[in-house]
Amino acid sequence: MATSNPSAPPDSLGLLRQCIASHRLPIPAIDEDPSTATDTTLSLAVATHLIFNLESAQDGAQHISIPLSQPTRFVSVAAGDRQLDLRSVFFCWQNRDQSASNYIAVTQALNDELRSKGTEDVVTNLIFAEKLDLNQWLAGEVGEEESEYIRSLDANKATRAEAKDAAITAAGGEDVEMRDAGLADGAAAKREQERLREIFAAERKMGDRNLMLRGAKIQDYSGIRKQCSALFFGKSRGPASGAQPVQALTHNSNPALRPPPPSVKPAPSGRRPEPIILLSPSASSLLRMPNIKSFLGEGVYVPPESGTASNILHLTRLLPGHSKPIRFVLVDDPSTFRPDYWDRLVAVFTTGQTWQFKNYKWQFPADLFAHALGVYVGWKGELVPETVKGWGRGVMVAQIDKGRDRWRDREVVEEVWRGIEGRMKEMGWGREGR
Structure with a gap:
């Protein structure tokens, strides 16, 4: 079994999308290099790694092991712009067909099991929009760069390039182009703020029941109250002087004021x-x-x-x-x-x-x-x-x-x-x- 150990951390999110496309899901394991079937497990509460089994024409069969606690490129806005760990991503895909209530229940059950084993790792409970976006991206229903929650690989490359330039400058090397650190993330954050500003601007302002009934102009409903009193409480109270006959309600244009059918x-x-x-x-x-x-x-x-x-x-x-x-x-x-x-x-x-x-x-x-x-x-x-x-x-x-x-x-x-x-x-x- 060949194990790939690249110098840079592998892109676990891209590997998972590739495995799903080839219908070969990764296998949860309790060791980064399982040698027997007893080292694999189906429980994410016990497993510590995911084993990705890939095949290519150049390299043949590859078995890449990635810790379940490794952060991915998926950034959860609901969790405070935190990078989602691989365990939460894989668990979300496993429960993609669950309803919202069932998804919350199974997430809580897994977290309870993780805490009982003394680990601080817990699964993040994604909101509906983030869960839908992640599963559509993993299933290949959207393009590589179309998810609003997944950082592009170019952003990671830019960060590494900035770190390399800073190291050259500190060593006294040749001058390099000056640019703000974290430019890619800052631009993405600005675009996100603009998007949220447009959403909030399109929101409909809700009012209380008094505002919905009265509107901008105060209306007098005392006549309607008298008519309804005569309609629902019978003739014992009698219509007030000056009130319109109860029969007039049947011709009112407002359906809410019409009497029920005979x-x-x-x-x-x-x-x-x-x-x-x-x-x-x-x-x-x-x-x-x-x-x-x-x-x-x-x-x-x-x-x-x-x-x-x-x-x-x-x-x-x-x-x-x-x-x-x-x-x-x-x-x-x-x-x-x-x-x-x-x-x-x-x-x-x-x-x-x-x-x-x-x-x-x-x-x-x-x-x-x-x-x-x-x-x-x-x-x-x-x-x-x-x-x-x-x-x-x-x-x-x-x-x-x-x-x-x-x-x-x-x-x-x-x-x-x-x-x-x-x-x-x-x-x-x-x-x-x-």
Whole structure:
């Protein structure tokens, strides 16, 4: 086994990137020159070195050993502009697929194990931006010089050149060019300060609730308070003199001031109650308020656009056995529901995340899907979450084709409507009063 011992410290960060590209990860070891398999270990709490196994046409097989405590070219801004050690870099790559909470947990566990062995070396817990940048650079997804946290090799060469010039001058040699020490690092620090200044200048100033409500001009909301008092507390208090009728709220342009949809019980005019469909507020849901109407109404799936969407939509559909179309109410937040609104709930779109039900009348899935149909819509070919499978027949599964040909969407939409209509029939929709 040939061991390379160059005069200058090897670039551990570049070697790790090279090994990852060749699918030959370095091996943690308890000795810088392991001779048997028993000298290697998979635990970074026990290992002291990383053995890099490289192959080249000129030198053949090479085995380079680098201490895990050796600093690398990755500079962590969150850790006070400190160079990250090789153990922290390799540990970050090993846990690149972990979520933020799991990454923090495994980092703490490894540090506890290191401290129990009496060593002062600990693994640095990188923030999300630094972790993402490091893993993308190691995977070769960005160029050598494109990382904002990794010092270039040219900066190290410039530092060594300055040290050589200083040594020649001290020995009485020929004059050399005068330049500031640490010029490369100083220029990088200046660029970093300029970048941060631009970020801070683009930040949006946040205010308290009073500033958000009033704005630059003080507004008088006393009239709205009187109207809401009459609306929610009944006729016992009576409207104040000079106040506008409560019915005027239904024509207010502000959606937050509009009254909730009508009760399940038929109005005196005989109008039928409107069934309610609840959507998932999760950002991972394929169907949200911006695109649900085009899906259920037009049979076409379009990706949901980011931005502000209406918090209530209406959709009209003619159901089998009904002489007139029925208007459905689509919402994604039941926080303003009155108790009788839950009697009108016919379907709940879900992603399989139980936190969606925390503000529902029925917070347990078994109770919820006994009263309304659950609908899970996912991509065709992807696995259905285990939580959805565990909820049984109360939740129907529909899958959308990822292809550009959207002509199959209508088949999926009709399948969803058949499920909703079947559940509505079981609930008694279409009888007297419904």
